[in-house]
Amino acid sequence: MKVFNICGIVIAQLLAQLTNAQGCSTIVTRRDIMSLSQQEWNQIVYVLRRMNDDGWFRYFSDIHNYEFGNIHGNDHFFPWHRRYLRDFEEVGQRYDRNFAIPFWDELRDSRNPAGSPVMSDLRIGGNGFGSCVNDGLQHGWTMSFPNPHCLNRLYDMGNQMRPWYSPEYIYSVMQRNNDMHGFRENIEFTLHGSVHLGIGGDMSTPYSSNDFAFFLHHANLDRLWDQWQSWGHGSTMDGRDRYGNPIGLGSAIPHYGDAIGSTMRLGTGRMCFRYAGGTNRRQSSAIKMVSQPLASSANDAEANLARLPSNVLQKWFPHVAHESSLLDAANSTRSSVSPVVSNGKRIVYPAPLTDAWVSMHRFDREKVAKIMQEAREFVDDLNSAKYLSPY
Structure with missing residues (x-):
């Protein structure tokens, strides 16, 4: 009987390996939270409440808190959070x-995060002013890590939040960084931190995953990484861990041990999900793949960016500059019209990281200062180029 059991285990392992190599039997689609119907959102709320009641939010907050130093300020950032x-x-x-x-x-x-419908009573709720969130998804919940408390939020401007990073800026980051290390730094030191700090409360602590905003935020960062990967960086993994040791595709993910x-x-494997909207920037307006407003806004942004002066375009949008030069060569023309869009707005300065945030993560201060200055x-x-954003 033991022989048959051993054979059965071996066969099961082989089948599991085969399934893993071939991909997933079922793939779920991660969608924009504002595209969900009320019934779809209610079902998510049902699952999340049960997870919290059964101690899973405590479990995941404990992991994030424990691994905090291993997964921030180094190049485990993206793969670890995807696995998590x-x-x-x-x-x-x-x-x-x-x-x-x-x-x-x-x-x-990004212009007015506090005014987002995501932070309304119909989704995750709004500000707690340093105390309990009193509406939305987690209103009335008890978060049990590190000790029993209500979910806290504290916007970084009282009842408002400082602006986050624009679609145009993140689009530029994706074009200007061809290695994982550079891409990670330019996301972690900008958009990643500004959202955590803007929402505040539990989100500004090492146990930030108490707040479901954490999962919405990191799903979006992961989506942006997926977009960047689709631009020819699919197997790119370089950089170092928190101790300065080089890491690569075979390196073990902290806590999980997976490569x-x-x-x-x-x-494929355990990554049995995808993002709504696709990953191939050739499928539609490239900037629309970064942010998903009305298609007309994305098209206006594309048209405006293509009209930027050559020196600005080459500096900040090298892919667009290359494609524009090919189009110019084909048409033998180059528009000198100022890039203006009806009802567009000037881009505003995004919120910088705070000294406390930099210290908590043990970031390289010089690198942070350089990226924020950029x-x-x-x-x-x-x-200066009179670009007006439709976003």
């Missing part, structure tokens, strides 16, 4: 096999 979100999603699928983490297209709301390479392709220079250059 998938772990959370798999637990949710124990309650509903179709459960998928939505993403929040924060770039669309980083196991997270690199969606729809972000301000980006705003200055586009405003």
